[in-house]
Amino acid sequence: MKLIQGNEAVALAAAAAGCDFYAGYPITPATEIMEQMARILPPQGGVFIQMEDELSAAAAVIGAAWGGARAMTATSGPGFSLMQEHIGYAAMTQTPCVFVDSQRGGPSTGLPTLPAQGEVMQSRFGSHGDRVAIVLTASSVLSAYEMTARAFDLAETYRQPVVVLLDAVLSHMRENVDLPEIQPVPRVVPELGEDFQPFGDSPFVPFGEGHRTVVTGLAHDETGLPKTAGGKATERLLRALEARLARDAREITYYRAHALEGAKVVLLSYGITARAAREAVDVLRGEGIAAGLLDLQTIWPFPDWLVQEVAERADAILVPELNLGQLVIPVQAAVAGRCRVAPLGRADGNLFTPEEIAQAARALLAAEETGGVLHG
Amino acid sequence: MASVGQDLTEYLRQEMMPTVWCPGCGHGIIAQGIATALQQIGADLDQVVVVGGIGCSGRTPFYMNTGAMHTTHGRALAFATGLKLARPRLTVVVTMGDGDALAIGGNHFIHAARRNIDLTVVLYNNSIYGMTGGQSAPTTPQGSRSTTTPLGSIEPNFDATVLAQAAGATFVARSTTFDFQEMPQLIARAIRHPGFSVVEVLSQCPTYYGRLNRLGEAPEMLQWERDRTLPVPDGPLPEITREDLVGKQPIGIFREEIRPEYTARYRELCAAAGGTYNA
Ligand SMILES: Cc1ncc(C[n+]2csc(CCOP(=O)(O)OP(=O)(O)O)c2C)c(N)n1
Numbered sequence: 133m134k135l136i137q138g139n140e141a142v143a144l145a146a147a148a149a150g151c152d153f154y155a156g157y158p159i160t161p162a163t164e165i166m167e168q169m170a171r172i173l174p175p176q177g178g179v180f181i182q183m184e185d186e187l188s189a190a191a192a193v194i195g196a197a198w199g200g201a202r203a204m205t206a207t208s209g210p211g212f213s214l215m216q217e218h219i220g221y222a223a224m225t226q227t228p229c230v231f232v233d234s235q236r237g238g239p240s241t242g243l244p245t246l247p248a249q250g251e252v253m254q255s256r257f258g259s260h261g262d263r264v265a266i267v268l269t270a271s272s273v274l275s276a277y278e279m280t281a282r283a284f285d286l287a288e289t290y291r292q293p294v295v296v297l298l299d300a301v302l303s304h305m306r307e308n309v310d311l312p313e314i315q316p317v318p319r320v321v322p323e324l325g326e327d328f329q330p331f332g333d334s335p336f337v338p339f340g341e342g343h344r345t346v347v348t349g350l351a352h353d354e355t356g357l358p359k360t361a362g363g364k365a366t367e368r369l370l371r372a373l374e375a376r377l378a379r380d381a382r383e384i385t386y387y388r389a390h391a392l393e394g395a396k397v398v399l400l401s402y403g404i405t406a407r408a409a410r411e412a413v414d415v416l417r418g419e420g421i422a423a424g425l426l427d428l429q430t431i432w433p434f435p436d437w438l439v440q441e442v443a444e445r446a447d448a449i450l451v452p453e454l455n456l457g458q459l460v461i462p463v464q465a466a467v468a469g470r471c472r473v474a475p476l477g478r479a480d481g482n483l484f485t486p487e488e489i490a491q492a493a494r495a496l497l498a499a500e501e502t503g504g505v506l507h508g
Numbered sequence: 509m510a511s512v513g514q515d516l517t518e519y520l521r522q523e524m525m526p527t528v529w530c531p532g533c534g535h536g537i538i539a540q541g542i543a544t545a546l547q548q549i550g551a552d553l554d555q556v557v558v559v560g561g562i563g564c565s566g567r568t569p570f571y572m573n574t575g576a577m578h579t580t581h582g583r584a585l586a587f588a589t590g591l592k593l594a595r596p597r598l599t600v601v602v603t604m605g606d607g608d609a610l611a612i613g614g615n616h617f618i619h620a621a622r623r624n625i626d627l628t629v630v631l632y633n634n635s636i637y638g639m640t641g642g643q644s645a646p647t648t649p650q651g652s653r654s655t656t657t658p659l660g661s662i663e664p665n666f667d668a669t670v671l672a673q674a675a676g677a678t679f680v681a682r683s684t685t686f687d688f689q690e691m692p693q694l695i696a697r698a699i700r701h702p703g704f705s706v707v708e709v710l711s712q713c714p715t716y717y718g719r720l721n722r723l724g725e726a727p728e729m730l731q732w733e734r735d736r737t738l739p740v741p742d743g744p745l746p747e748i749t750r751e752d753l754v755g756k757q758p759i760g761i762f763r764e765e766i767r768p769e770y771t772a773r774y775r776e777l778c779a780a781a782g783g784t785y786n787a
């Protein structure tokens with residue numbers, strides 16, 4: 133058992149998952165991740181560098197990945213916005229790397245020390261052009277540890293940037309945790325034959341290993357060279373990735389269920405809000421209301437299949453989140469009329485209390501019975 | 509010793525030829541200069557990565573038969589910093605345009621120089637934004653025309669070599685595409701230099717800068733380059749040359765000094781903490 137902070141859990145998990153490169157720029161509420169890495173890495177011979185801004189931090193992470201490092205950065209809203217161009221570059225160049233975003237109130241400088249969940253859509257669609265995104269969240273210090281480690285594995289397995297979304301409260305919260313063993317996905321540099329193609333479904337081979345790879349953000353085919361047919365090749369890459377993630381959906385969808393069995397009103401939440409939702413479920417169950425919680429830790433690719441399974445058995449789904457209604461959008465799309473879905477949002481820098489969530493759930497059920505419409 | 513005119517086939521990525529550059533563009537002369545420099549130093553091409561930004565100049569990595577990274581506009585040095593730190597045994601050459609390095613990438617330029625990390629910047633200065641069609645750059649001489657300064661630029665322009673020295677670069681030189689014999693030697697010396705090195709090469713963009721400022725085609729522009737530059741002895745400029753320099757840009761090596769290099773200092777830092785950096 134160890135009493136640790138959410139941000140510390142991220143740093144410890146990264147180190148345990150084999151992270152040997154950190155580049156960052158300080159920003160509340162993510163700074164402690166950087167400060168921890170500045171202590172952890174040098175004694176291990178890993179690289180820590182404070183860059184001049186978040187654009188360069190993200191770029192250095194990608195450069196380091198191509199130098200063979202397992203690389204990460206961590207930031208918060210304003211910095212996450214600056215990193216978007218390079219997250220797209222990492223996606224286009226199939227570069228494994230990890231981005232942690234501890235969400236704070238926005239827009240703009242917003243509420244630097246207060247929690248929010250405003251980057252659900254940005255983490256999916258924030259970089260220009262279309263791509264396939266892998267985004268994890270965490271609702272406890274232990275889950276911040278686990279999801280950070282998973283992020284490195286997913287980055288390695290799918291050769292993509294992976295985002296972990298935290299928030300200001302979870303980043304600074306301390307909990308007693310038993311740190312689980314972590315077995316990083318090994319990286320094996322294959323025999324490089326004459327016909328080796330560095331992109332597509334090939335394993336990741338950094339510079340200096342014998343293949344003079346061409347890495348570019350321009351559309352390119354599996355050889356890496358920008359060709360006029362590159363657009364088709366880009367679509368091929370994205371669709372193949374999408375298909376692979378769909379095939380592996382059950383393995384890569386991390387979630388926690390609480391009292392979901394027989395639940396008629398399901399609270400579908402994630403991150404810090406899932407904690408209040410869990411307590412709300414207990415309050416409602418105490419009142420004899422069949423409530424349950426689905427705490428999603430993998431939010432992208434969005435697990436339609438899981439939400440549909442839940443929707444088949446429920447009367448209503450309430451989606452509490454610290455924004456004006458973001459994750460509720462794919463929930464509504466997935467549920468597609470199987471049951472009622474209602475948003476419950478707030479974006480004032482405060483957390484929901486369990487009672488606020490319970491009250492919204494009661495109102496949703498009452499509206500259900502009278503056939504009325506509830507506006508969250 | 510290798511010199512211009514030697515067979516560079518091995519150093520160029522044949523499957524990417526022909527280049528995207530316009531006829532008469534100076535960028536090809538600089539790319540050839542880099543290839544020649546790699547030949548001169550006998551580089552192991554498997555351990556060289558050429559990192560480029562975005563712009564006509566940023567395309568250079570595609571044509572080098574080395575590892576190649578074509579990055580984002582302005583950020584090539586940040587990518588290169590991560591790459592070099594993760595694998596310090598690589599030789600990393602960074603090609604950037606004047607807009608790329610000094611406008612959008614100005615911040616990365618000064619900070620990479622400040623760290624004195626062992627990267628070699630070849631800065632292609634054609635006084636204009638080529639790739640996007642002739643807009644003004646921080647290097648566009650005051651008074652001259654671009655598509656965004658149709659009435660003449662009123663902004664003072666940067667001197668990249670002064671900026672690089674002020675920021676802490678330990679090797680700083682300037683050459684031109686007219687000086688195609690000396691330029692590769694300067695680049696070779698910059699690559700060998702253990703620290704942050706900058707070679708600014710004045711290049712001609714006949715398509716935009718030349719046309720918009722009525723400087724003629726490539727041959728006239730090369731002469732214009734010759735006429736507006738003055739070779740100076742190595743080291744800081746003596747006062748006497750400063751006077752001769754009115755209206756001209758000095759070419760040569762302005763600084764070459766050894767100061768602790770970043771990855772070397774990082775190795776010491778790890779060792780002091782009990783770690784082994786890049787064993
Ligand atoms: C973030 C971003 N902004 C703008 C552009 C458009 N853009 C591409 S190249 C370029 C300028 C190129 O000029 P320079 O760096 O001087 O290089 P040259 O083409 O002259 O070699 C610009 C503005 C871009 N690709 N990315």
Ligand code: SF4
Pocket residue numbers: 528529530532533534535564634638639712713714715716
């Ligand atoms: S636009 Fe100018 S810089 Fe670009 S390739 Fe043509 S001549 Fe060269």
